[in-house]
């Protein structure tokens with residue numbers, strides 16, 4: 001698996017994901033395929049819970065947002081109008097010697113300057129420590145080449161900023177030698193396919209690189225249903241595909257991933273900054289409501305000069321992953337660009353008629369766009385925890401525990417008979433499991449010592465454990481029909497009546 005190198009925490013998380021059935025490399029028995037991932041039994045539940053929470057909070061519990069499921073393959077003109085055919089590119093660099101391919105903005109380099117003179121160049125791949133790594137390389141180079149004089153501090157630039165005369169001097173990150181990196185060229189990230197029996201230009205179509213265009217293309221159709229009035233939103237969850245040059249950091253940058261996007265249409269005269277702020281706050285609060293620690297979140301405002309010409313402002317909610325602070329959720333104010341483009345290219349006006357003011361206009365849009373896989377990864381990274389817990393003999397051992405918020409935990413409750421060779425205990429445990437599983441995901445486990453079973457569920461992140469013991473069956477008459485309810489985080493066990501169990505758990509997992 002592609003675990004980021006030299007990141008012990010990330011390696012532990014990737015290994016747990018594989019061992020416990022959260023995430024596997026796609027097609028692993030054939031050696032895997034880079035940038036594609038499969039979610040195993042626990043991962044599939046985790047993702048479903050993230051999607052369900054978002055859909056409930058974003059669509060079902062609001063009056064002003066409606067849902068949509070548009071097709072993955074759309075008319076190719078959609079992507080011409082949106083600008084993706086012409087401009088959805090990343091700058092790519094080939095290394096002639098190693099045949100490896102890099103994203104130009106992920107190669108960082110610096111001249112090595114001694115006593116004011118450039119003596120060589122050093123390069124590294126993007127990381128948390130670009131400047132430090134470049135400085136270390138520059139010092140090593142000066143020492144190895146026995147160059148006398150004062151080494152100046154490195155000045156990191158990415159390869160898109162390399163001047164033509166510098167390109168042959170920058171060492172390839174693959175070989176460490178200069179002379180093999182090609183000048184950056186634009187690489188379109190859309191996956192192409194053919195629709196129908198013919199395989200010629202006229203049959204080319206694209207796997208969508210974002211779900212957003214579905215909302216713009218169907219804007220008129222949804223408006224005509226008569227259910228919506230501005231301001232209102234259209235939300236969609238679905239797969240998107242990007243032929244990323246360098247998929248990396250586990251599932252963070254994948255070639256197939258899932259997005260949850262919402263286009264919120266407002267009046268052209270409305271205060272877009274107010275709505276932009278509203279949705280940034282909404283997204284942040286929502287992340288916290290599913291257990292993403294607020295302390296790991298920050299905001300990054302894209303500088304004005306780097307915004308697309310139509311964009312009024314974009315703010316990313318960043319998450320502190322073990323491999324660095326990275327974009328989790330982008331909230332963009334896109335003006336009327338998308339609707340106007342589709343009106344122009346399709347010839348269908350995308351006009352809203354305001355009954356109250358009798359005014360016609362093209363609405364503006366605020367777009368919160370997030371990847372389900374990036375949320376899942378943020379949750380896995382922040383839930384991972386190691387603490388000390390007593391084993392069967394009372395000795396302290398390291399316990400791996402996934403502290404998922406009960407709302408999104410893959411399994412809500414595990415049910416255990418104390419012993420598997422006592423039919424009465426087993427039968428009662430299965431009755432309790434059947435009572436609960438109509439309402440929540442449960443896991444029944446009778447294999448091995450009870451302490452081991454608790455540990456397995458701690459690793460799976462199951463917040464509650466219910467044990468059926470001899471007191472449940474009435475060994476102590478005053479405890480008949482009670483069970484122990486164990487809390488994953490405190491490891492405390494309470495005795496609870498079976499009849500109270502369901503309402504109590506429903507309350508806690510809400």
Ligand code: GAP
Pocket residue numbers: 209210211212242244251252253254255257258259261327328329330367369370371372373374
């Ligand atoms: N419609 C706007 C749009 O797609 P984006 O910033 O390109 O904007 C939105 O993508 C979100 O989708 C990102 O913030 C990220 O969470 C997720 N995302 C984008 N590319 C991804 C990839 N290659 N792998 C996983 N998630 C990705």
